[in-house]
Amino acid sequence: MRVALEGSHAVSEAVRQANVDVIAAYPITPQTHIVERLAEMVAEGELDAEFIPVESEHSALSVCIGASAVGARTFTCTSGPGLALMAEIVFIASSMRLPILMVLANRSLSAPLSIWNDHSDAMMVRDSGWIQVFVNSAQEAYDHVFIGFRTAEDKRVLLPFMIHMDGFFLTHAVEPVELVEQSVVDKYLPPPDFPYRLDPASPLTMGAFVMPDQYAEVKKAQDEALKASYGPLLEAWKAWGELTGRHYLPIEGFYLEDAEVVFLTVGSYGEVAHMAVEELRQKGMPVGIAKLRLWRPFPFEDLRKALKGVKYLAVIDRAVCPGGVGGPVALEVRSALYGMEGPKVVDFIVGIAGRDVTPEDYLKMAEMTPEVAGGGSENYVFYGVKE
Amino acid sequence: MKTIGEVRFTRKNLPKEEFFVSGHTACQGCGEALAVRLALKALGKDTIVACATGCIEIISSRFPETAWLVPWIHVAFENTAAVISGVEAGLKAMTRKGRFPQKRVFCVGMAGDGGTADIGLQALSGALERGHDILFLCFDNEAYMNTGIQRSSATPFGAVTTTSPAGKRSPGQVTWKKNVPEIAVAHGIPYVATACPSFPYDLMTKVRRGAEVKGPAYVHILSPCPTGWRCAPHLAVEVGRLAVETGVFPLYEVIEGRYRINMPKKELKPVEEYLNLQGRFRHLSPEIKGYIQKRVTEEWEKLLQKAKAFPYEE
Numbered sequence: 001m002r003v004a005l006e007g008s009h010a011v012s013e014a015v016r017q018a019n020v021d022v023i024a025a026y027p028i029t030p031q032t033h034i035v036e037r038l039a040e041m042v043a044e045g046e047l048d049a050e051f052i053p054v055e056s057e058h059s060a061l062s063v064c065i066g067a068s069a070v071g072a073r074t075f076t077c078t079s080g081p082g083l084a085l086m087a088e089i090v091f092i093a094s095s096m097r098l099p100i101l102m103v104l105a106n107r108s109l110s111a112p113l114s115i116w117n118d119h120s121d122a123m124m125v126r127d128s129g130w131i132q133v134f135v136n137s138a139q140e141a142y143d144h145v146f147i148g149f150r151t152a153e154d155k156r157v158l159l160p161f162m163i164h165m166d167g168f169f170l171t172h173a174v175e176p177v178e179l180v181e182q183s184v185v186d187k188y189l190p191p192p193d194f195p196y197r198l199d200p201a202s203p204l205t206m207g208a209f210v211m212p213d214q215y216a217e218v219k220k221a222q223d224e225a226l227k228a229s230y231g232p233l234l235e236a237w238k239a240w241g242e243l244t245g246r247h248y249l250p251i252e253g254f255y256l257e258d259a260e261v262v263f264l265t266v267g268s269y270g271e272v273a274h275m276a277v278e279e280l281r282q283k284g285m286p287v288g289i290a291k292l293r294l295w296r297p298f299p300f301e302d303l304r305k306a307l308k309g310v311k312y313l314a315v316i317d318r319a320v321c322p323g324g325v326g327g328p329v330a331l332e333v334r335s336a337l338y339g340m341e342g343p344k345v346v347d348f349i350v351g352i353a354g355r356d357v358t359p360e361d362y363l364k365m366a367e368m369t370p371e372v373a374g375g376g377s378e379n380y381v382f383y384g385v386k387e
Numbered sequence: 388m389k390t391i392g393e394v395r396f397t398r399k400n401l402p403k404e405e406f407f408v409s410g411h412t413a414c415q416g417c418g419e420a421l422a423v424r425l426a427l428k429a430l431g432k433d434t435i436v437a438c439a440t441g442c443i444e445i446i447s448s449r450f451p452e453t454a455w456l457v458p459w460i461h462v463a464f465e466n467t468a469a470v471i472s473g474v475e476a477g478l479k480a481m482t483r484k485g486r487f488p489q490k491r492v493f494c495v496g497m498a499g500d501g502g503t504a505d506i507g508l509q510a511l512s513g514a515l516e517r518g519h520d521i522l523f524l525c526f527d528n529e530a531y532m533n534t535g536i537q538r539s540s541a542t543p544f545g546a547v548t549t550t551s552p553a554g555k556r557s558p559g560q561v562t563w564k565k566n567v568p569e570i571a572v573a574h575g576i577p578y579v580a581t582a583c584p585s586f587p588y589d590l591m592t593k594v595r596r597g598a599e600v601k602g603p604a605y606v607h608i609l610s611p612c613p614t615g616w617r618c619a620p621h622l623a624v625e626v627g628r629l630a631v632e633t634g635v636f637p638l639y640e641v642i643e644g645r646y647r648i649n650m651p652k653k654e655l656k657p658v659e660e661y662l663n664l665q666g667r668f669r670h671l672s673p674e675i676k677g678y679i680q681k682r683v684t685e686e687w688e689k690l691l692q693k694a695k696a697f698p699y700e701e
Contacts, residue, residue: 021480022473048483050476055513059469062462062510066437066473069460072481074473092462191486198458198474200433200492205453207461214450 005177007138007170008033011077011103011163014145016047017185021072021192024052024063028082029115030167031105035077057086061093061100068098069206071197073149076100079167080107080121087125093160094129095222096207099152099194100160101145102130105167106267108353116354117167119267119318122295123328125162129222131229132296134164134267138175141165143246146180147236150189154232158194159225164295166268168354184243227297250299252291253306255281259288261312261366262343266292266329269316269351276362287366292329300336313343314369317380318351326380344373347380355384394599396591402428411454413446416620418611418627419526420446422584423497426524426608429591430598432457434493435478437471439502440464442533443526465506468514468523471496475519493522493598500527500541503607504567515574515603522597522604525567528612536615540565543635544682545675546667548615553670563682571605572641578604579641585611585627589638589649596640609636617666629661634687639694646694647701658683 005013011034015023023042025035041047050067054060057078064074078086083104093100106122108114122132131151135141141163148161165171198206210218234250241247255277256262263273270291277289290306290313292299307313317327325331330347337345346369351357365383372381406427413420423443427434434457438444444461447454462470475494481487496514498507503525511523530548531537538551542560547553551560571579578600582590590608597604609630611623618626630636634655639648658680662668671679 019484021484022476024473024476048480050480052472052476052517054469054472055509055516058466059472059510059513062466062469063473063476065462066460066470066475067477067480068473069470070435070474070477070481071486072477074477088463089466096462198435198460199487200435200458203432203456203458205448205455205459208448208450208453209445209461210450 001179002176003179004174005138006033006172006174007141007165008172009037010138010142010177011145011165012037012041013179014142015075016041017180017182018073018145018149018189020047020049020075022050022052022064022067022074023076024054024060024074025076025078026054026057026060026082028057028079030107030117030171031077031079031082031103033171034103034105057082058089061086061089064100065089065093065096065098068100069198071192071194073192074100075102077103077105079105080109083121083125084109090125090128090130095218097158097225098160099149099158101148101152101163102160103141103163103165105165105171107167114353115167117169118352118354119164120320122164123319126296126328129226130160130162130296131226131233132162132164133293134295135170135293136268136270136291138170138173138177139246141170142177142179143240143244143248146185146189147240147248151229151233151236153192153194154236155195157225157229157232159229164267169268178244180244188239188243230297230299233294248293250294250302251306252293253288255288256290256306256310258286259310260286261314261369262288262290262307262310263314263316263362264290264292264329264333265316266295267318269318269357272357272359273316273362276359279359280363280366285366298332298336303333303336304340304342307337307343310343312369312373313345314365315345315347317347317349320349320352330380345379346372348383349380350383394592394595396429396588396595398588402431404428404432406430406432406434406456407447408454408456410452411446412449413442414614414620416613416623418584418623419443419528422526422590422608422610425584425587425591426594427457429595430493430495433490434495435474436460437462437467437474437496439467439498439507441499441502442528443497443499445533464502466510467496467498467502467507468511471521471523472514472517472519475521494520495598496521496523498525499533500525500529501531501539503527504541504565505539512574515571515576515605518602520602522594522606524594525605525607526610527607528610528615530615532612532615541567545671545679547670548667558671558675568605568607568641572644574603575644576603576605577601577643580606581609581636581638582606583609583627583631583636583638585624586631586638586651593640615667617669618664622664626661626664629656629664632656633658633661634683635661637687637690639690640699642699645697645699646690647699648690648694655687
């Protein structure tokens with residue numbers, strides 16, 4: 001069934017269809033519409049779940065941890081500063097291997113206070129140990145609620161799953177969304193059945209502390225578990241594609257074979273960039289685009305394969321590493337490409353706190369790229385910033 | 388009006404089973420370990436515990452060992468009330484959907500005074516206000532003992548800690564102990580009580596009542612800490628008894644907003660008897676001891692007045 005839905009409400013609808021047990025959230029713009037709709041669904045009896053309107057984001061994820069530890073399917077969502085308050089628990093959720101699903105309606109971090117979208121919040125939890133994907137549309141956000149729960153709860157995985165969804169651009173835009181029948185969801189996503197649960201019938205201790213002789217072992221196991229989630233995620237994408245016809249990959253490339261300049265994007269800015277690439281191609285300009293969907297575990301091999309033979313890579317970064325070498329995505333991409341006969345990378349830091357980046361801007365960046373390229377790793381440009 | 392179960396533990400019906408067992412690494416004479424053991428005896432096996440960071444967590448859960456025979460989870464310092472809210476909510480939803488058996492499981496949060504009165508107060512207030520069917524136990528040893536005896540908002544006036552040292556310009560802790568039981572009462576929850584392991588049957592009875600009552604319950608347990616209070620380990624029970632008998636830490640219940648005082652004796656002993664047993668008060672001048680006596684008497688009078696105005700009728 002194809003309907004027009006606000007991105008936030010597409011997420012709420014998917015959470016309802018996923019038959020979530022516990023939702024805990026604290027209001028913050030631009031995440032609010034997701035939880036408002038969920039609260040309505042619970043109040044109307046359309047979703048049989050406990051809706052816990054907590055007193056902070058820190059408690060939101062803590063409630064999810066408690067619920068997930070007894071075996072419940074749990075959901076939370078937040079944005080920017082809310083994630084910053086929640087951060088301590090974000091790292092704990094993954095270390096305790098609890099398959100919680102979070103939608104992060106991406107928002108810039110204060111100060112100055114800004115409710116608008118960029119990826120500074122996402123990058124703060126880059127190393128938190130969650131599986132992380134960036135979605136490009138309301139449809140992708142909707143689909144990834146199911147894909148996320150299936151992957152997270154897979155007994156080979158047991159890790160929390162974070163969906164990065166650009167605030168406003170995706171949460172507040174109304175888009176056509178293809179909803180799946182409940183029977184499809186039921187087939188795709190079995191009821192939760194976690195192997196380790198707090199249950200008086202077989203008591204266990206969760207969250208024991210370790211001394212230095214064990215900590216490194218735990219962290220190595222966690223790193224390996226996150227890397228190993230790649231296979232099950234690919235399987236989950238494949239199974240979803242077979243059921244719905246909507247196929248997802250860690251990275252999707254267009255016009256890469258003969259492109260001189262390739263844009264690499266994460267999240268919704270890829271849509272405008274893609275439009276720009278189509279226009280520039282029609283004008284005969286050899287440009288292409290690679291959209292990175294999977295952020296953790298980072299798809300090193302896929303990226304290398306996709307970018308083989310590309311001359312210049314223009315990374316569209318939407319966060320800053322102050323005092324570092326540009327933006328976090330470029331940093332990661334440069335690491336992935338290190339040592340291979342790959343493209344020269346230029347890092348464009350754009351669209352901070354929701355500033356528009358138009359097709360004309362992509363034309364300018366495409367033209368700038370060969371000029372700017374050739375420098376060392378400090379090769380980055382704050383594009384469009386007033387001096 | 389009878390809103391609580393009248394379960395009462397005595398020597399005759401003391402459960403034999405232990406759920407917080409030996410092998411933990413508490414200091415000699417630890418009043419908190421004793422209180423936890425008694426609380427779990429009262430709660431029984433159908434209990435899930437969420438525990439804050441602190442002494443109890445550190446002495447009982449060093450991987451790969453555990454002192455807990457009930458399901459137990461530690462997440463962080465400040466969020467225990469939220470974690471146990473989640474446990475309760477998860478069980479509720481799963482029971483409704485047929486994925487968990489229909490039976491009462493006591494959902495119990497445990498924290499020290501730091502995890503309750505300071506860093507954990509926000510999460511606790513949220514959980515109490517939302518009305519979860521949980522029991523929250525504060526094991527109050529009146530400072531951050533696990534990190535080396537730093538003051539908290541539950542440290543009593545005049546006590547020396549490593550961050551409230553006595554000096555030429557300071558008598559030690561300069562603030563009065565935060566009254567967390569009254570903060571809990573202000574949430575309008577069905578059951579609030581104070582207890583001390585020096586009165587074990589009273590403690591067990593209150594813990595069980597708090598668990599059985601429908602909705603949030605809060606029991607504030609004064610847990611003598613010989614290490615931090617600077618007293619001999621064999622005096623832990625004695626010092627707790629004196630805290631109660633002098634009125635420094637009165638025992639009472641607040642049931643649906645109505646008070647019932649459970650003091651062993653009508654007359655209060657002089658506060659000095661309690662202070663003099665502990666090195667943390669050793670430096671206090673007679674004037675300051677006099678001030679403490681005056682304030683303790685005043686607080687006790689206030690409690691008596693509340694109990695007179697809003698008595699719990701059995």
